[in-house]
Amino acid sequence: VWAGTGESAQQLQQAKTLFRVGAQAFGLGQYEAAIQAFEEAARLAPRPGMFFSLAQAQRRQYPIDHNPKTLQAGMANYRRYLAQVPKGGRRTEAAEALAELELIASRLPIEQGDADARPAAASRRTRLMVSSPAPGAEVWVDGERLSGAPLITELAPGKHGVRVSAPGHFDEERQIVAAEGGIVALDLSPREK
Numbered sequence: 001v002w003a004g005t006g007e008s009a010q011q012l013q014q015a016k017t018l019f020r021v022g023a024q025a026f027g028l029g030q031y032e033a034a035i036q037a038f039e040e041a042a043r044l045a046p047r048p049g050m051f052f053s054l055a056q057a058q059r060r061q062y063p064i065d066h067n068p069k070t071l072q073a074g075m076a077n078y079r080r081y082l083a084q085v086p087k088g089g090r091r092t093e094a095a096e097a098l099a100e101l102e103l104i105a106s107r108l109p110i111e112q113g114d115a116d117a118r119p120a121a122a123s124r125r126t127r128l129m130v131s132s133p134a135p136g137a138e139v140w141v142d143g144e145r146l147s148g149a150p151l152i153t154e155l156a157p158g159k160h161g162v163r164v165s166a167p168g169h170f171d172e173e174r175q176i177v178a179a180e181g182g183i184v185a186l187d188l189s190p191r192e193k
Helices: 009-027 031-044 048-065 068-084 091-106
Strands: 127-131 138-141 144-148 151-154 158-165 172-178 183-187
Touching (some): 009 031, 009 127, 031 048, 031 127, 031 183, 048 068, 048 091, 068 091, 127 158, 138 151
Parallel strands (some): 127 183
Antiparallel strands (some): 127 151, 138 158, 158 172
């Protein structure tokens, strides 16, 4: 799934982390955050599975936001997946989902200029996504406990301190810089004591 060319080891690792936290956001029903994570992961390491996951999140987000650009983006990503996976994989599921979205799109009124509009990227909020495999892991940001892992939250751009603590483990800390409209994805694994 991850074999490819052109990416550095660091880009590939970041793409994997983004994909994991995107999948967690998807599982929590936070489709907008999942879209943002999958878009960034696909930018770093374009793989067919990335486009499938991105399309799935866009398909789930459309009934929430009713944004035709979300619908268009989902269709485009299913098509991209189908073009890159000529047989096998999740082609049947992708083709069925694409047909469903095309039917919805056919019922929408076409506004002037919409036919040529490029699909919009996910809402560019500044987000922090933290996951951890440690049982009972809690996430702290700037000295304040926010939640258990996984954490998906918006935060102000700038420097922040992130700490993951878990019973029976040493705390794992990172200093991050969150860019305006960017996403910081961390997968922190505290060492056992």
